[in-house]
Amino acid sequence: MRILVADDNVILREGLVSLLGSRGHEVSAVASGDAAVAAVRSDPPEVVVMDIRMPPTHTDEGVHAAIAIKAAAPEVGVLLFSQYAEARWARMLLDVAPAGVGYLLKERVADIRPFLDSVQRVAAGGLVLDPEVAALLIDRRTDRFAALTAREREVLELMAEGRTNAAIADRLFLAPGTVEKHVTTLFSKLSLAPAAGDHRRVLAVLDHLAARP
Structure with a gap:
C-alpha cells in the first residue's frame, strides 16, 4: 500500500515512515498540510496519515488539509493522528467525508497492530474514530x-x-x-x-x- 505521512515532528514522522515501511508499505513523508495536499494532487497515495497541528500556525492545518485532500481525491483515505481530541475537528471532517477517514489519538495507541489495522480500514473506505473522540460527538446513551x-x-x-x-x-x-x-x-x-x-x-x-x- 502507498502511504503518505504528514507530521512536522521529525522524530514522529520518521518513526511512522520506519514502522509502516517495515510492514512492506511504500511510504513517503512531508512536514506540512500544504505539502500533503500538493503531494496528493501530484501523485495520490492510498492513504494519508496526518497530524492536525502543523505549520504555520500549529492549530488545525491538518484538518483543513484533510478536507482539501478528500475534495481533490475522494478515493484517498485520510487518518488524522493527533495528541488532541476536538469534536469540532471531527465534525468538520465528517461533514465533508463520512467515509474513508479516521481520527486517532497518539497517546492511546499502545499497540502497533490496532494502528496498522486502522490505516488499512481507512484506506479501504472505512471510518475509524478513537472512542474518546466519538464520545465527544454524541450523547452516550x-x-x-x-x-x-x-x-x-x-x-x-x-x-x-x-x-x-x-x-x-x-x-x-x-x-x-x-x-x-x-x-x-x-x-x-x-x-x-x-x-x-x-x-x-x-x-x-x-x-x-x-x-x-
Whole structure:
C-alpha cells in the first residue's frame, strides 16, 4: 500500500515512515498540510496519515488539509493522528467525508497492530474514530443498544468496519434486501430519524464506537 505521512515532528514522522515501511508499505513523508495536499494532487497515495497541528500556525492545518485532500481525491483515505481530541475537528471532517477517514489519538495507541489495522480500514473506505473522540460527538446513551438483536449487532459491527450493505450481505450470507431491513430497523432503535445534513450510517457507527468499553 502507498502511504503518505504528514507530521512536522521529525522524530514522529520518521518513526511512522520506519514502522509502516517495515510492514512492506511504500511510504513517503512531508512536514506540512500544504505539502500533503500538493503531494496528493501530484501523485495520490492510498492513504494519508496526518497530524492536525502543523505549520504555520500549529492549530488545525491538518484538518483543513484533510478536507482539501478528500475534495481533490475522494478515493484517498485520510487518518488524522493527533495528541488532541476536538469534536469540532471531527465534525468538520465528517461533514465533508463520512467515509474513508479516521481520527486517532497518539497517546492511546499502545499497540502497533490496532494502528496498522486502522490505516488499512481507512484506506479501504472505512471510518475509524478513537472512542474518546466519538464520545465527544454524541450523547452516550448505551441503553438503546439493549434493543438490538444479535443479527442487528452483527450488521452494526460490519458497518463500523466501513462495509457497504452489499458487502455485509456477502459476509453474513444474507439477501441484500434483508440487510437493508436490518439497517433500517437499527436506525429506528437507535433513534436516528432521517434529517437533512445527517449521515445516519455514520451516526450509528459513532454510537457504536462510543458505547464500547
